[in-house]
Amino acid sequence: MNNKGFNLHDALFIGFCATLLVALKGMLRLKLGLSGHSMFLMSFFYLICYGAVGKNGAISLCGLLAGMMAMTLGIGKGGPLLLLKFGLPAIAMDICLLLLPSLLALKWRCIILALVATIAWASKGLIEGLLVGLSAQVVALQFAKSLLFGSLFALLAAMLVPPVLERLRSHDLIDREEI
Amino acid sequence: MALVRLSQIHFNFQTAAQPLFEDLNLTIAPGECHLIHGYTGCGKSTLLKLLLGILERPWEGEREIAEGATLGVVMQDPNVQLLRQTLGAEVAFALENLGVASNEMLLQVRSALRRVGLYISLDTPIASLSLGQRYRLMIAAQLVLEPDLLLLDEPWAQLDDQGVAELSAVLNQLKQQGVALLIVEHHRGVFKDLVTHRWQLSQGKLHGVAPAQAEASPSQECWRESPAWPQGEAVIDSHGFTLAFHERQKLFDAESLLLFPGEIAALVGDNGCGKSTLLKSLAGIQADIDPLGIKVFGKKPKLGRFGADLALLHQRPSRQLFENTVIEEIQFSLRRFGLPLEWAIELLGQLGLTTLARHSPHTLSYGQQHLIALASLACFRPKLLLLDDPFAGLDEHFTSKIVALLLELSRQGTAIVVASHRPIAELPIDRLWRVADARLECFGMATACEKQAYSRVG
Amino acid sequence: MWARRGGRAPIICRPKRHFVINDVRWCALALLLVLGLSSGAFLLPQTWLHYLALINLLLLVQGRYLGGRLKGLLVIFTSQLAITSLLYLLLHGVERLPEGITAVCRILMAMIPGWWLSIACSPQRIGEVLSHCLPHKWTFVLAACFGILPYLGQETREIYQMQVMRGANIRLKSLWRPRHWHELIYCVLYPLLIQLLKLSKQMATAARLRQFGRHPKPTHWPF
Numbered sequence: 001m002n003n004k005g006f007n008l009h010d011a012l013f014i015g016f017c018a019t020l021l022v023a024l025k026g027m028l029r030l031k032l033g034l035s036g037h038s039m040f041l042m043s044f045f046y047l048i049c050y051g052a053v054g055k056n057g058a059i060s061l062c063g064l065l066a067g068m069m070a071m072t073l074g075i076g077k078g079g080p081l082l083l084l085k086f087g088l089p090a091i092a093m094d095i096c097l098l099l100l101p102s103l104l105a106l107k108w109r110c111i112i113l114a115l116v117a118t119i120a121w122a123s124k125g126l127i128e129g130l131l132v133g134l135s136a137q138v139v140a141l142q143f144a145k146s147l148l149f150g151s152l153f154a155l156l157a158a159m160l161v162p163p164v165l166e167r168l169r170s171h172d173l174i175d176r177e178e179i
Numbered sequence: 180m181a182l183v184r185l186s187q188i189h190f191n192f193q194t195a196a197q198p199l200f201e202d203l204n205l206t207i208a209p210g211e212c213h214l215i216h217g218y219t220g221c222g223k224s225t226l227l228k229l230l231l232g233i234l235e236r237p238w239e240g241e242r243e244i245a246e247g248a249t250l251g252v253v254m255q256d257p258n259v260q261l262l263r264q265t266l267g268a269e270v271a272f273a274l275e276n277l278g279v280a281s282n283e284m285l286l287q288v289r290s291a292l293r294r295v296g297l298y299i300s301l302d303t304p305i306a307s308l309s310l311g312q313r314y315r316l317m318i319a320a321q322l323v324l325e326p327d328l329l330l331l332d333e334p335w336a337q338l339d340d341q342g343v344a345e346l347s348a349v350l351n352q353l354k355q356q357g358v359a360l361l362i363v364e365h366h367r368g369v370f371k372d373l374v375t376h377r378w379q380l381s382q383g384k385l386h387g388v389a390p391a392q393a394e395a396s397p398s399q400e401c402w403r404e405s406p407a408w409p410q411g412e413a414v415i416d417s418h419g420f421t422l423a424f425h426e427r428q429k430l431f432d433a434e435s436l437l438l439f440p441g442e443i444a445a446l447v448g449d450n451g452c453g454k455s456t457l458l459k460s461l462a463g464i465q466a467d468i469d470p471l472g473i474k475v476f477g478k479k480p481k482l483g484r485f486g487a488d489l490a491l492l493h494q495r496p497s498r499q500l501f502e503n504t505v506i507e508e509i510q511f512s513l514r515r516f517g518l519p520l521e522w523a524i525e526l527l528g529q530l531g532l533t534t535l536a537r538h539s540p541h542t543l544s545y546g547q548q549h550l551i552a553l554a555s556l557a558c559f560r561p562k563l564l565l566l567d568d569p570f571a572g573l574d575e576h577f578t579s580k581i582v583a584l585l586l587e588l589s590r591q592g593t594a595i596v597v598a599s600h601r602p603i604a605e606l607p608i609d610r611l612w613r614v615a616d617a618r619l620e621c622f623g624m625a626t627a628c629e630k631q632a633y634s635r636v637g
Numbered sequence: 638m639w640a641r642r643g644g645r646a647p648i649i650c651r652p653k654r655h656f657v658i659n660d661v662r663w664c665a666l667a668l669l670l671v672l673g674l675s676s677g678a679f680l681l682p683q684t685w686l687h688y689l690a691l692i693n694l695l696l697l698v699q700g701r702y703l704g705g706r707l708k709g710l711l712v713i714f715t716s717q718l719a720i721t722s723l724l725y726l727l728l729h730g731v732e733r734l735p736e737g738i739t740a741v742c743r744i745l746m747a748m749i750p751g752w753w754l755s756i757a758c759s760p761q762r763i764g765e766v767l768s769h770c771l772p773h774k775w776t777f778v779l780a781a782c783f784g785i786l787p788y789l790g791q792e793t794r795e796i797y798q799m800q801v802m803r804g805a806n807i808r809l810k811s812l813w814r815p816r817h818w819h820e821l822i823y824c825v826l827y828p829l830l831i832q833l834l835k836l837s838k839q840m841a842t843a844a845r846l847r848q849f850g851r852h853p854k855p856t857h858w859p860f
Binding site: 252254260277285464482483493496 | 777781784792796799801802804823824827832840843846847851856
Binding site: 007009011012015017023048052061065068069071073079080081082128129131133135137156160 | 818
């Protein structure tokens with residue numbers, strides 16, 4: 001992982017991943033009425049960004065761009081709150097990456113990042129619940145439900161990402177030695 | 180005074196056994212037009228990248244550009260070069276990046292658009308332009324930078340005959356204004372009136388080609404001498420329909436459409452006339468059109484309804500490749516449809532691609548990827564094969580391989596529809612479906628000959 | 638940069654929509670208003686909630702009048718209400734139920750302004766407002782993202798159709814079984830990622846060849 005700025009190619013790829021995430025979310029909404037399914041798409045695209053771009057901040061940028069696009073296109077009906085919905089898990093992943101040893105196998109890195117993203121995503125619900133005045137027990141139960149289902153979907157995505165990245169690298173489509 | 184000079188260029192890809200360029204030399208002066216021919220994958224596009232200074236891998240030799248000279252380029256697919264949504268904004272993009280004051284942009288943008296003959300509103304959405312217009316728009320977007328040399332990557336393959344004629348007129352005018360042109364094109368005999376220097380890129384060098392050697396017969400349909408006589412039930416059957424998008428202008432009217440097993444039909448018409456839409460409708464995957472009433476295998480077409488009986492090759496078919504090896508890619512459908520896996524090996528042998536069986540499809544050349552994508556459909560021997568522009572960007576070598584494959588499938592009873600914007604001279608056909616003036620007309624060999632004789636007398 | 642793209646409408650943009658806010662400044666104000674109202678739903682004391690509810694009701698009426706659909710909001714509201722009421726009944730009994738209902742109403746009031754924004758403001762104008770807050774490179778990226786949205790939708794659809802016709806088990810009814818998701822990732826998302834990698838490279842090259850990033854203060858096409 002290096003900290004050099006993003007070139008235009010990287011920036012466009014991050015943007016296109018965010019676009020695809022929002023487009024798929026728009027296509028699948030209401031079709032999959034399962035709680036936490038959005039963590040599958042979010043984890044998948046954020047981790048792909050991390051693997052393909054390999055620079056600090058790539059995930060946060062993808063999350064913020066996805067939030068802006070979703071807000072602009074009216075997907076998710078949260079208005080400016082969508083920035084938090086997409087941005088918070090992404091920022092949590094990037095912060096976690098600063099602490100995560102890079103020697104750890106990619107599979108485990110992806111799993112840890114996906115779980116961190118789920119905690120951030122579920123925490124957003126927890127804070128919202130407390131702010132609107134739900135009782136502590138109800139909030140805790142909803143938090144646990146989000147954490148459980150969100151983690152399942154996020155883990156599924158995290159397991160799929162390393163083989164996809166490995167395949168992209170072996171076909172000369174990305175050039176990141178550390179992956 | 181040379182504008183650009185390449186001397187003793189050596190370059191090879193890491194994986195390639197033979198160098199792509201070996202002692203390659205080229206000198207271009209103002210007002211010249213160089214046309215470079217070459218087979219698919221011989222390095223034409225790489226040469227353009229080298230000229231532009233954007234080749235990422237190391238190379239040897241000298242590249243000299245006259246002081247202050249500017250280069251412009253229109254890539255193979257102009258769509259990937261279009262960065263804005265309206266005509267004016269697209270042309271102004273380079274001016275914005277140079278920091279030209281907003282009030283000075285309008286004049287320069289209008290002048291560039293006039294030079295390419297685009298007299299339409301600056302607010303026109305790019306999505307509403309034809310491919311030929313987009314190509315000229317891309318040239319205008321380069322002209323605001325006042326390029327001394329304009330590079331064009333295979334324009335003939337993308338454009339229909341009208342688009343090529345419009346482009347030729349624009350290029351002629353630019354050449355007269357002193358702009359040097361370099362066109363890479365595998366098809367011979369195009370831009371005849373324009374070219375001052377012709378080259379053949381082969382074995383890493385540019386070899387001069389005499390104009391007489393470069394002549395090629397114009398594209399004309401080729402009828403099958405021993406046609407496949409109608410046998411069995413019609414595969415495609417319609418008694419007339421109108422192809423139109425919901426609440427929008429119609430694309431064309433057709434009286435009737437018939438295709439029997441083993442027959443090959445050519446669907447020919449200009450860009451944007453509705454060929455792809457018709458093919459998708461036949462496959463049952465075009466969503467926003469009015470009902471057509473066409474029957475395929477006696478049923479209304481729907482995605483997934485016909486299983487292994489129907490296959491459609493989209494444009495840019497390499498998009499569908501995803502497996503680790505060529506053999507896995509071809510065997511994918513055989514596994515899903517429960518067919519013998521040996522058919523894949525047989526087909527690779529037939530296409531002379533056995534040596535590539537264990538290669539990654541993504542590391543192959545454009546032509547090879549195209550062929551693998553077609554093979555991945557042909558291997559399950561569908562009863563109806565629909566092909567959308569299957570010869571785009573392919574040279575004679577790959578074209579002949581595809582033609583041989585299609586004729587073999589036809590012998591086995593597959594009905595085939597091939598869409599293209601000009602007739603394919605190499606592919607013998609039984610039926611011609613021509614779209615012109617919002618009408619689809621159907622010809623067999625007899626009716627086509629009659630019509631030709633009539634027009635000669637007329 | 639944010640002019641509306643012609644041709645086929647993007648897959649997730651609603652057709653026949655009339656946007657009442659088409660000016661950048663008004664749009665920026667609307668964004669701030671929405672932010673304020675949504676935050677208000679979380680932070681305002683109970684006594685102020687009636688006023689907030691009234692404003693949200695007005696937004697609902699106007700949004701509906703402008704052609705917005707209430708179905709999505711209703712589905713979220715009723716499902717939230719059902720789950721929360723059930724939890725309150727189980728955990729606290731019927732006497733604390735109004736507390737739960739109020740909380741769900743607050744969540745609804747946090748969503749209504751965002752719903753109204755997507756109906757009243759054109760996406761182009763929202764994008765333009767956002768672009769003022771971003772550096773030039775990211776403005777270009779955001780514009781490119783909106784530009785490729787219809788293309789991306791079409792590309793996704795075509796690759797999906799190609800693979801279904803090749804026999805892939807990725808039709809909607811197959812996707813109810815998570816074991817087929819693997820196939821969806823490899824047949825559809827993986828080729829799409831390859832397309833995105835190629836496209837981002839090609840567009841970056843095209844922009845660089847047209848002097849992108851050369852001038853420290855790029856100007857803007859005035860129309």
